[in-house]
Amino acid sequence: MKKSRKQLISRLIAALLCFAALFPLSGCGEAKKTQKEIFAMDTLMTLTAYGKKGEAGLAAAEAVITSMDKMLDPELPTSTVYAINNAQGAAVVVPGQIAKMLSTARTVYDQSGGALDLSIYPLVKRWGFIDGKYYVPTDEEISADMGLLCFDKLVLNSFPSSGSYSVTLPAGGQISFGAVAKGCASDNAIAAMRQAGVTSGIVTLGGNVQTLGLKPDGSNWNVAIQDPNNTASFLGVVSVGETAVITSGSYQRNFTDLRGKTWHHIINPATGYPSSNSLVSVSIICEDGTLADCLSTAMFVLGENKALNYWRTYGGFEMIMVTSDNRIICTKGLIEKFTLSNQSYTLSFSE
Ligand code: AMP
Ligand code: MG
Numbered sequence: 001m002k003k004s005r006k007q008l009i010s011r012l013i014a015a016l017l018c019f020a021a022l023f024p025l026s027g028c029g030e031a032k033k034t035q036k037e038i039f040a041m042d043t044l045m046t047l048t049a050y051g052k053k054g055e056a057g058l059a060a061a062e063a064v065i066t067s068m069d070k071m072l073d074p075e076l077p078t079s080t081v082y083a084i085n086n087a088q089g090a091a092v093v094v095p096g097q098i099a100k101m102l103s104t105a106r107t108v109y110d111q112s113g114g115a116l117d118l119s120i121y122p123l124v125k126r127w128g129f130i131d132g133k134y135y136v137p138t139d140e141e142i143s144a145d146m147g148l149l150c151f152d153k154l155v156l157n158s159f160p161s162s163g164s165y166s167v168t169l170p171a172g173g174q175i176s177f178g179a180v181a182k183g184c185a186s187d188n189a190i191a192a193m194r195q196a197g198v199t200s201g202i203v204t205l206g207g208n209v210q211t212l213g214l215k216p217d218g219s220n221w222n223v224a225i226q227d228p229n230n231t232a233s234f235l236g237v238v239s240v241g242e243t244a245v246i247t248s249g250s251y252q253r254n255f256t257d258l259r260g261k262t263w264h265h266i267i268n269p270a271t272g273y274p275s276s277n278s279l280v281s282v283s284i285i286c287e288d289g290t291l292a293d294c295l296s297t298a299m300f301v302l303g304e305n306k307a308l309n310y311w312r313t314y315g316g317f318e319m320i321m322v323t324s325d326n327r328i329i330c331t332k333g334l335i336e337k338f339t340l341s342n343q344s345y346t347l348s349f350s351e
Contacts, residue, residue, distance in 0.1 A: 034048070034054030035049075036062060040069040043182065050216040056198075058193070069186065074176045075130065080324065081097060083198060089168065101177055101180045104291050106292050112310060113139070115302045116298035118177065123146070128255070134255035142272035149173075179294065181291050182206065183246050189213045191203075200212060200214060207247045207252065208289075211242050214276070223240055227238070235340065237339050238285065238320065238338050246295075247282065250265075277303030279322070282299045282319060283320040285320075299319060299321070326344055326345045327347075328346070335349050
């Protein structure tokens with residue numbers, strides 16, 4: 001999966017920004033800090049653990065992320081996702097991590113009216129977001145690929161006696177976990193660190209952050225929210241305990257066509273085109289990283305008003321939405337927690 005130099009540089013800046021924003025705020029006191037940078041899932045990741053178990057914790061975290069990367073790459077013939085997409089309707093045995101992502105994605109799919117749809121992969125590919133050969137498809141191509149949407153027909157079977165799972169996807173359908181994988185990877189990385197005995201740590205996977213425990217001095221983490229208008233900077237900081245903070249944004253991956261129109265990578269399954277509403281980014285704060293990642297993509301597609309209605313109906317998370325006219329709308333649980341640092345935005349809290 002080749003990406004343009006510009007996008008890799010912008011992701012590097014995003015990761016450094018996250019690091020730079022977190023470091024001076026982390027106040028790590030006497031606790032030993034262990035840190036590692038890895039490149040996986042097409043993303044620069046920074047893993048940080050505090051305390052004596054740090055090295056073992058980071059080794060375990062890196063191992064789970066690397067194995068997920070190999071399992072989930074739809075273009076890698078040895079991956080589980082490749083097997084699902086090429087099974088021609090036959091059942092494929094999958095690990096629990098894939099089952100968890102599929103069931104969480106299915107819940108969000110149902111509750112959002114299909115705004116998150118993992119079977120959108122043929123369209124994501126058609127637009128060139130996988131190989132970097134960007135292309136504006138014709139209406140015929142869009143409707144052909146829309147005909148391949150089949151997430152509602154995917155069957156996930158669980159076999160409790162053996163603790164195993166299988167997936168059946170209709171022939172011709174293709175799924176990918178691009179909208180979910182990083183959230184699941186940060187869940188698993190944090191779980192691996194915890195199991196290794198780490199009690200305080202933080203992982204940043206591109207712009208996504210997940211924390212373990214509190215900072216070594218017992219205070220909250222301060223997570224910077226990237227400024228979509230200036231990706232080398234941040235627009236505010238959210239103070240959190242143990243949670244995931246996961247962002248979807250049109251600035252994260254996009255291209256400009258010959259007519260000067262810019263297209264981003266989050267496709268509205270209802271139209272086949274990149275979603276087009278007032279939102280430029282959505283950050284979800286939720287303890288479950290997998291759910292947070294599903295929600296970030298779904299809320300981005302739903303747009304401001306429907307996303308707020310979703311939050312009012314289902315709850316279980318907090319949200320920071322940024323609009324193209326420089327408004328920031330936070331859900332009310334963030335009133336004491338979000339601090340604006342860029343005064344060119346107007347901030348409001350929603351009930
Ligand atoms: P995220 O950054 O978590 O919002 O995920 C965006 C990625 O998910 C894209 O780069 C695509 O690979 C994939 N994707 C795009 N649109 C959708 C969608 N509506 N539902 C599911 N996956 C999507
Ligand atoms: Mg997502």
